[in-house]
Structure formats: structure tokens, C-alpha cells
Amino acid sequence: MSKIAIRGYVPTDEKEFKNQSLSKLYKASEDLFYLLNRGYKIKGTSTFIGNHYLLSERQRLALVRGVSKYDDVIKRKSKEIAL
Template sequence: MSRRGYVPEDEMQFSGRTLELLQKAADEVQFLLDKGYDIKPVTTFVGNHYMFSERQRLALARSVSAKEYVQTRSSKELLQNRKGLIPKIVHRDGFNTIITLEVALSGSPVFYCRDGVLRDLAGLRGTYRIIDKSREAVELLLRQLKSLNISNAVFYLDAPVSNSGRLSEFHACAIY
């Protein structure tokens, strides 16, 4: 059994009292970002104060954004558009979507970020391999699209990424 994005220390670093400290730190990072400071020095500064690991600092950097950015991003959400209409066609980054689902199905941390996006810490850069959760992730995604009555979805899979062809073959056996 493969566990995408799994690090044994995650259970200790992202639960209980430590999770409470991360949430407090996220408020402090948010405050500084809203004042115009850059994310890297802010997460370093706040991370040093709380003696966070690099992985905890990465979680902070990935999960907090300046309020101005969050407002801009939310104004572009398709399902929250002005008339509440479901779009006829949805375009998705296939790897980001599938990898995040695989991480969640693996029991590894996935964060609901302040900009309304789910993010993981898997950190796959240009490499991808099919795992035992891949087919389930594709099927889950397609079932969700169907439940939203989205009739046409385009998934972009970067050709330079290894195994992108193998992942694209799953659509033939998925329920949609």
C-alpha cells in the first residue's frame, strides 16, 4: 500500500496542541501578509518563534494568503458566479487535483486553506507514479463532477510529467 505525501512525523506535527499552535501562527502570518510583507520571510519569522519544522512552515506558507489575494481568487470561483449557474465546461489541472485526492485517500495531511482551496504537502515536482489510490481518486472526481451536473470537463496533464499517459487512461474505466 502506497501513501502519497506521507511523512511519519505528520501525525505529531499536525494534531492536538501543535495544530492549535499552527492555527495561531496562521493568524499571525495572515496579519503580516495583510500589512504587505512577503510570505517567505514571514513564515520563517513566525516559524522560528514557534520552533516549527520545515514541513510545518511549508504548511503555513501554502495555507495562508493576504486577504486581498483571497478576495480576488474568490471572485473568480465558477460555482459562486453572479447568477449561481453551473458552468457548461470545467477546466482542471489534472495532476494537482488527482494528487491532492490521492494524498487525502492515503491519510496524509490535506489543508483547507484560507483562500478556499485544498492543498497538500506531497511536493511532487515533475515526477508522478500511479499508486493504489490513483484509480479511486479519478473515480471519486468523476462521480463528484456528475453529482454537480457538470457535463463537460477538460483535464490538463502535463506531457513532460512522467506517467501522464497512464493516468489519462483511467477515464475509460471510470464511472461518468
């Protein structure tokens, strides 16, 4: 019973989110951010970027969840409550 469960962890995460894969994911996020800010829709753009960089399904999901348009980021920041 001393096993530590990591929520949402998949054994392939070690390969998909470290070193070379992480730099590829970072480049993909820059491209996605660029295209989103030019009016492209997230769904088609993330598919295009994912295919271009040969991203796995989990990497694509992380990309979509982690990248937003600049305007959306500013809106969220304006709603932050200082602690």
C-alpha cells in the first residue's frame, strides 16, 4: 500500500514530456500561439500543428490546454484576485 499514485500519469509521459519532446512541444506552442492570435480556430490549428510536429494525442491535449490567445490571457489576468 505504499505505492504512490500520480494522478493522470501515463508511462509514456517520461518520453513525451522530457528533453527533445519538450523542446518540440515548446516550438509547437509558439506556433499555435502565433496562429491563434491571427484569428485561426483552436481545433483546426491544433490539429495542423500536431500533425506538423508529429505530436501524440496527450501532447496535443496539453498544447490545447496550455495555450490561449493573447487577449484571453489578458482577460484572465485582469480577473485575478491578489492575495
